[in-house]
Amino acid sequence: MKKYIIVLSILPLLFILFISTKKAHEYYVSVTKIEYVKQEKALQIISQIFIDDFEKVLRERYDENITLNNGNESEMIETYMSKYLKFKLDIKVNTADVTFNFLGKEYKDDIVYCYLEIENIDAIKTIEIKNEVLFDIYPEQQNILRTKINGKDKSFILIPENNKAVLNFD
Numbered sequence: 001m002k003k004y005i006i007v008l009s010i011l012p013l014l015f016i017l018f019i020s021t022k023k024a025h026e027y028y029v030s031v032t033k034i035e036y037v038k039q040e041k042a043l044q045i046i047s048q049i050f051i052d053d054f055e056k057v058l059r060e061r062y063d064e065n066i067t068l069n070n071g072n073e074s075e076m077i078e079t080y081m082s083k084y085l086k087f088k089l090d091i092k093v094n095t096a097d098v099t100f101n102f103l104g105k106e107y108k109d110d111i112v113y114c115y116l117e118i119e120n121i122d123a124i125k126t127i128e129i130k131n132e133v134l135f136d137i138y139p140e141q142q143n144i145l146r147t148k149i150n151g152k153d154k155s156f157i158l159i160p161e162n163n164k165a166v167l168n169f170d
Contacts, residue, residue, distance in 0.1 A: 028050075029050075030048060030050070030143045031047075031144045033045065033047075034091075034129065034145070034148070034149070036149040042118060042120075042121060043118040043121055044116075046116075048111050048112070048113055049112055049114070051107065051110050054081070055068045056137060057134060057137050058077075058081070060137065061080075062080045062083070068107070068112060078102065081102065081105060081114060082102035088131070088132045090129075090130040090131075091118065093124055093126070094123075094124065094126055094127075095128075100116040100118045101119070125170055126167065126170075128165070129145060130164045131143040131145060135163065141159070142158070143157070143159075144156070145158055145165055147165075152169070
């Protein structure tokens with residue numbers, strides 16, 4: 001009887017411990033790499049986002065039945081991805097707004113890689129990058145920004161309260 005009471009008193013504690021340690025992932029982060037390729041006069045951009053987070057925001061904004069990386073995706077997936085990124089990723093080159101082309105995406109493990117490009121960039125004197133990806137669903141989201149422009153590597157961590165990076169190359 002005594003063993004039975006001990007087991008019954010420990011079970012709720014074990015259950016609470018188990019539940020409190022179960023999370024999808026403990027951090028919310030994306031990585032966006034921007035490189036200026038002078039020979040091609042283009043900014044090449046790769047944005048890496050956790051599949052489950054991207055799927056969640058696309059479901060909330062566009063279609064609740066979206067499932068990413070299931071092998072049988074709707075043709076609308078890339079349209080939704082492009083639309084969302086164009087709304088949340090804003091880039092200015094030499095103080096002028098520029099628009100990227102969504103080239104495609106691929107999945108690796110639990111991350112979706114979105115490939116973007118901005119063409120017809122002769123030179124970069126200044127670049128301003130605002131990245132608000134997933135800020136609308138995760139207030140603790142951090143967007144890491146890595147740039148390689150004019151031979152200079154820079155990194156930034158953008159958060160909802162500080163969502164913009166500005167670089168000058170004069």
